[in-house]
Every structure is written in C-alpha cells, then in structure tokens.
Amino acid sequence: MRPEPSRSTCSAKETPPVPDATELELTAQELRDANAESVLDTDFHRGRATLIANPEHVLVVLGALRSKGYTFLASLHGCDYYPHEPRLGILYELLDMRRVDRITVKARVHTDTPRIASTVELFPGAEFPEREVYDMFGVVFDGHPDLRRILMPEDYEGFPQRRDFPIGGEPVLFTYNDETSYGKWQ
C-alpha cells in the first residue's frame, strides 16, 4: 500500500491524477512482463490513463488489473473512430474503490471481424453494457451468455451508432406530401 497523498482538503485541483503517467507505464510494463503482446500502447491525456490493449488478450489485461485492485467496472462502452482503422473501440473504465484510482482499457477491433472476448466472467455487471455495444456497434462478445439486442427491436437491421450508418429518420407526413410519401396510414 503506497502512502496516501495529501487529499484531506478534498479539492479537485490539488488531487493528483491517479494513476499518473509514471505509474501507468509501470502498470503497462508489469502487464507486458506477464504477456508480451497484451498491451499495445499507453496513453496519458488530461489526467486520464489509458491502456491500449490487444483485443485478443483483453481478458488477460482486465484480469490482471482486477487482481491488482481495479475491481469495479464503472463503464463499458463502444466508439467508432471512422475513418481511422481499426474502427471500433471498446472501452472499459475500471475503478479501484480503495485507492480511488481510475484506469481505462481500450481495445480496437476491425469492422470486418468485430469480435472480442466477453468479460461477463470477470465482471458480471458487463452483461447489459456488452449487449448495448453489440446493439449499437455490432461488436460480438464471445462467451456472452445472452447476446441479443437490448435497445433496438430484435428484427432491426444494422448497427445505428456506427458512423457509416445513415442518421435516417422516417419522412414526415405533411399536407403537401400526403399523397406521395410512402407509409401513409392505410
């Protein structure tokens, strides 16, 4: 247990970012020592520590972090980095409740093979967030117990939060296009 930083004032300004850039590198090195291919890169931006994980070894990274103390999966969400490749990102926001440390694990997958291992075994609360990422971005979580759409109708086609998905919206029936617009009632 490292010494507590002087956080007695509870001021956000004085609180140093945890983990800081050095500790992030140490954590990444620790993970690389265990599995050389697990961590591809690190990113420390505006006080937020991010590990860029290899999607094939994301379970190893998350498991190691979990045993390190990051026991709470605060959020699991997706992102589409179009036009950068690999396009899809899956972000795991982890929280160490005892030291109040936050770390982000990011795994990037291609849209051709949007597959990644499910973390439901490690974090049972990931079940619904993973369904949502599947619903919106089409990322298939291998080993998920019940991978169905969660928000959109089950017969919906496409993954609406991808950048190449049209914003869409049904044409609205007004008086001037009442006769020509399709989908008029009856």
Added chain:
Amino acid sequence: MEVKREKLDAPGAPTDFRSRQLLARDMLRGDLEGEALQRYVEERVMTTTMDKAVAWSRGNSLYPLTFGLACCAIEMMSIVAARMDIARFGFEAFRASPRQADLLILSGRVSIKMAPVIRRIYDQMLEPKWAISMGACCSSMGVFNNYALVPSDKFMPIDVHVPGCPPRPEALAHGILRLRDKIQGHRTEGWRERYDAVGTEEVIGDEAGTVAINVFGEGDTAGA
C-alpha cells in the same frame, strides 16, 4: 344544442325565481294538475336530435388514457392539476385501462419499438375513440429525428396535432377543446373521413347470428 346561462340579477333575467322554486316544489309534491302541469312540463322540455345530444355528452366527458411517453407527459399531467384543471371540461378522469378510455394522448417521442405497442393499445380502445399527437416528436419527430423514431401518423390515425416542444399545458388544453369542437360539431373533420375509412366502425350486427361487424373473431389476434 345550446345551453343558455343567465345571471339571476341581471337586467332582463327572470325575476320570478322564487315563484319558480315554489312551482317546482308544488310539482314534486303532486299538487300541480291540468293546465298548470301542462304548462310546467312544456317550459322544461328541450328538443334536439339524438346525434347532437350524444355528441354533446361525448365531447364533454372524454376519458384520456393514463399513458405517458416522454417529457410531454409531464405537461400532460399538469393539465389535471390546479392551474389548468381540465376537470372544468370533464376530461379529468384518466383511465388506467384502454377499455375504459376514449382518448389517447401520445405525449412524447415514439420509437419504432414502441409503435406496435401503441397501435395495440389504440386497437384495444373501444369506439368511439380519438387520439391527440402531442408535441413535435410524435408529429414530426422534432429534435429526435433519427433512426429510432417514427411519426405517429404512420401507424395510427390522429385527430388533433398539438405542436410545441413540449407544448404548454394551455396548448394541450386548447387541443383537447378543439377535439371537443370536432366531436360536437364538425363531424366530417374526423379521421375516418380524412383516411377514407368511413364504414369501418365496429358495430353490433343486427341479424341473428352475427355478433359484430369489423370485429375480429375469437382467437384472431391479428388486429389487436
């Protein structure tokens, strides 16, 4: 049908209010006879057509369905509260079952997942029934115009559109009063005329053996 209201102490108003009261008391006692009874009854009978009387009572007792979709529902709830007090017009009885309601207020955005549910609720309501599309979202999808929404005209007939984002309670009350006008007076403005759906009303059949016309048979849930 016209209801005439007069102040008792206004000029030209009937001044023999007390004598009328006494007359009514006599009638209830059974003291009035012959000519006096005849005159009493004629003074108090009002003639109208059945359609007008029914429309008058329908328009003044709309029961909305307890059904809220989004932020517009908050405004819809406040029309029954003290400031708007829609009970003045007889619309305050929000029913919890579509079988007891005859007005569906679509208050908020309708997603493509919700649309079949709403259509089913609307189909479960008994004739005569009306629908109000409240707010920009369910009329023209407003600021939420995206892949997930559908305008309400696409899947069910709407009688009155109330614009706004969200409409103030006054606007919704105005919409309901417009609907009352439509029910009571201008019958041809209804959705059946606009959608060429005259003759699709669910009615009880008059021949022996036919239960109803335009009603789905037992076990056939396609329309419900």
